[in-house]
Every structure is written in C-alpha cells, then in structure tokens.
Amino acid sequence: MTLEPIDPETALELYLDQKETEVSVATLRSHRSRLGHFVRWCDDRELTNLNELTGRKIHEYRLWRRNEGELSKVSLKTQMDTLRVFVRWLGTIDAVDPDLHVKVQSPNLRPGDNVREVMLDSEDAEAALDYLERYEYASLPHVTMALLWHTMMRMGAAHALDIGDYSPEDQCVSVVHRPDEGTPIKNGTRGERLVGLSGELCLLLDDWLRDRRPDVTDDYGREPLLATSQGRASKSAIRTYSYRYTQPCAYGDECPHGREPDDCEATRSDHVSKCPSSISPHAIRRGSITHHLTSDVPETAVSDRANVSTKVIEKHYDQRTKKEKMEQRRQYLKNI
Known part of the structure; x- marks a missing residue:
C-alpha cells in the first residue's frame, strides 16, 4: 500500500477533530494531553513524517515516556493504550501500516495494580x-x-x-x-x-x-x-x-x-x-x-453521600486493613 505523508501535529488535530463528536470534553482533553507527549517526542527526534513510525520507534517512545515522566505502571499503561488507539486510527488514513497498532505494547497489570492507595490521612x-x-x-x-x-x-x-x-x-x-x-x-x-x-x-x-x-x-x-x-x-x-x-x-x-x-x-x-x-x-x-468508614459510618451512607457504589468503594477507596475491618466487626458482636 502507499502511505500518505503527514506530520504528527496535523495528525493529532485531525484525530481530535474526529473524536470531538464521539467522546466527552474531559476525554478529549485527556487524549490531547497524553498524545501531546508523543508529538513532543517526535519533534525532539525530528520525526516529521509519521510514515516513518515503526514498532522499534514506538518501543523507544515507551521507554522515554516511562523514564522522562517517572510514571507508575498504571499511568504508563493508560498513556500507551491511548497511543494504540491513535496509531490504529493513523492506519485508517494511510499514515502508517494498518497493523502497526498491534506493536504498541502496554505494561501488564497484576490484580491490585490499578488500585490507587495514595490518600490523605x-x-x-x-x-x-x-x-x-x-x-x-x-x-x-x-x-x-x-x-x-x-x-x-x-x-x-x-x-x-x-x-x-x-x-x-x-x-x-x-x-x-x-x-x-x-x-x-x-x-x-x-x-x-x-x-x-x-x-x-x-x-x-x-x-x-x-x-x-x-x-x-x-x-x-x-x-x-x-x-x-x-x-x-x-x-x-x-x-x-x-x-x-x-x-x-x-x-x-x-x-x-x-x-x-x-x-x-x-x-x-x-x-x-x-x-x-x-x-x-x-x-x-x-x-x-476511608475516614468515614473507619468511623463506623455505614457503607450505604458513604456510598450515597459520595456518589459511588459500594463495589467501587471496596475496590478503589476503602484503605482499611483486613485487621481494622475485623476489629470494627467485633464491636458489633460483643453484645450478641
């Protein structure tokens, strides 16, 4: 097939123009931000034509982004997943090989890797x-x-x-x-x-x-x-x-x-x-x-007040240890 030359900045703007009618404003903003790093990387390496993008170059970008941004595994996966979507789209406009997106690799997450533990004590x-x-x-x-x-x-x-x-x-x-x-x-x-x-x-x-x-x-x-x-x-x-x-x-x-x-x-x-x-x-x-849960506020009350399901609370928000949960349950069982 014949590829049609296109520079990274133009490609990104065309991509965002299409996405504008498909995703929310917040999602569009996130895509612009994540892919902006890729455009900057291309500029630093004088890669002015995306026809020249290869699996090896994508791998080099991944290493650069991980080290330059000091990203966590979760954040790096998010950025590479967005890049894969972008590269797949580039294949539809004859900017890169249509199969190039399969060479965009993301970190493999273990169970629990996508749970953020940082919180205000x-x-x-x-x-x-x-x-x-x-x-x-x-x-x-x-x-x-x-x-x-x-x-x-x-x-x-x-x-x-x-x-x-x-x-x-x-x-x-x-x-x-x-x-x-x-x-x-x-x-x-x-x-x-x-x-x-x-x-x-x-x-x-x-x-x-x-x-x-x-x-x-x-x-x-x-x-x-x-x-x-x-x-x-x-x-x-x-x-x-x-x-x-x-x-x-x-x-x-x-x-x-x-x-x-x-x-x-x-x-x-x-x-x-x-x-x-x-x-x-x-x-x-x-x-x-977590503070409200530790203070014995029922999960259903926390769920309604914070506008988040109890399932999501358990997975992403509740930072109590198993022992802390056990001791709280014990308080309810003392008089039985």
Whole structure:
C-alpha cells in the first residue's frame, strides 16, 4: 500500500477533530494531553513524517515516556493504550501500516495494580485544617479544603457549586449537573444529590460568604460558591490548594524528605505537585471515604453521600486493613 505523508501535529488535530463528536470534553482533553507527549517526542527526534513510525520507534517512545515522566505502571499503561488507539486510527488514513497498532505494547497489570492507595490521612487532614482555621480562616483555600474533606466530594462537584446551592437553613448543599453552563458533574444527573453539612462547616461557609467571598459571577451569570476575583475558581486552582496544603511544611510539620522550605522548588505555587507528600483532590476524597468508614459510618451512607457504589468503594477507596475491618466487626458482636 502507499502511505500518505503527514506530520504528527496535523495528525493529532485531525484525530481530535474526529473524536470531538464521539467522546466527552474531559476525554478529549485527556487524549490531547497524553498524545501531546508523543508529538513532543517526535519533534525532539525530528520525526516529521509519521510514515516513518515503526514498532522499534514506538518501543523507544515507551521507554522515554516511562523514564522522562517517572510514571507508575498504571499511568504508563493508560498513556500507551491511548497511543494504540491513535496509531490504529493513523492506519485508517494511510499514515502508517494498518497493523502497526498491534506493536504498541502496554505494561501488564497484576490484580491490585490499578488500585490507587495514595490518600490523605485523617491526622494530616486535621493538621492542615487546623492550620487554615488559625492562620487563613474563611479563605478560599480553607473553604475548599474543608468542603473536600468533610463531604467526600469530587473536585468537579465542588467546582460546580453555586451560592444558591447552599442552604444554611437545611445545612446542606445541592450538587447539580449543569453541562450547558460549564459545570458538568461525574455521572450526570445520576450524580445529583443533597449533601448534608455539619454546623461547623456551615458556620465557615457563612463567614466566607459574608466577609471574604468576592462579589462576582461566572461567564453564565451564576454566583459560584468557590470564587476568586475573576469568577468561578478553576479546577486547577482547587488542585493547587490540594497540593499546597497537604505539604507537611505548609501546616508547620518538618519536611519528611530532608528539604529546606526556603530552597525547595515545591513551595513555589507553580510546582506544588512536585512535593512527594502533596496529594491530589481525589486522594483527599479517598482519605475522607476511608475516614468515614473507619468511623463506623455505614457503607450505604458513604456510598450515597459520595456518589459511588459500594463495589467501587471496596475496590478503589476503602484503605482499611483486613485487621481494622475485623476489629470494627467485633464491636458489633460483643453484645450478641
């Protein structure tokens, strides 16, 4: 067969144009991000025509991506699986050999490899929130971290909240799917729910709304609960707060990695994720779910509150050991 020359950048844009009508915005963004590394690799090696792509070059890319990105086995598999889809598509437009995609190899995962164990420990969560309450009370980082920890909420759900979704009288927030206004939530309308709040968290929200929240609206005229002077707080801002305030040095603990905060690049706002101890909003959610389970909150209640099935909780979120689960069960059996 005759191949038609095409450069990596053009191929990626054509691929994303086709995918735009087939996948969600979030998935499209993920594909762009993952394949962007491949395009960068091609550029570094002056591979300007994908007709020249071979199984050996793909293997070289895999090794480069693993080492350059310091990726876990799970993350590397995700990236290579996306590349395989892309290479298969390239075969349909005569850019590469139609069978080349079978040479894109991904790591083999053992049972348990796809279960993430990183989470925010309850003691660290309390330390971070105590610091914020003392030194940055009712600030946007304080409100954001408190919401994420106490509600087990996904980052997207917190990002989607409006002032009108908060009811101080009923002490709850309403999580609503609004895809046409820039705030879709996980599971769509099935993810909509009322989430009860403690009196302490309501007091924090009241103080935030009364004294510190900027008087702004977003691009759709809505009043976001989590707001900056520019409008709705972005997901990247929420992620940055998570990384920043889960660094031990941020809440007064010594650095467990032997670093000096004044010299550590991870204390810079644009490098906070580089701290080995900092964690993502999803890890806060995982820690919160585990904390609630350890505190004897029934799995069904955690499932409804966090909008996640009990099966998924058991596989991906519950970090209790078998012994911890046994001891909790023992408490229920003492009086039988």
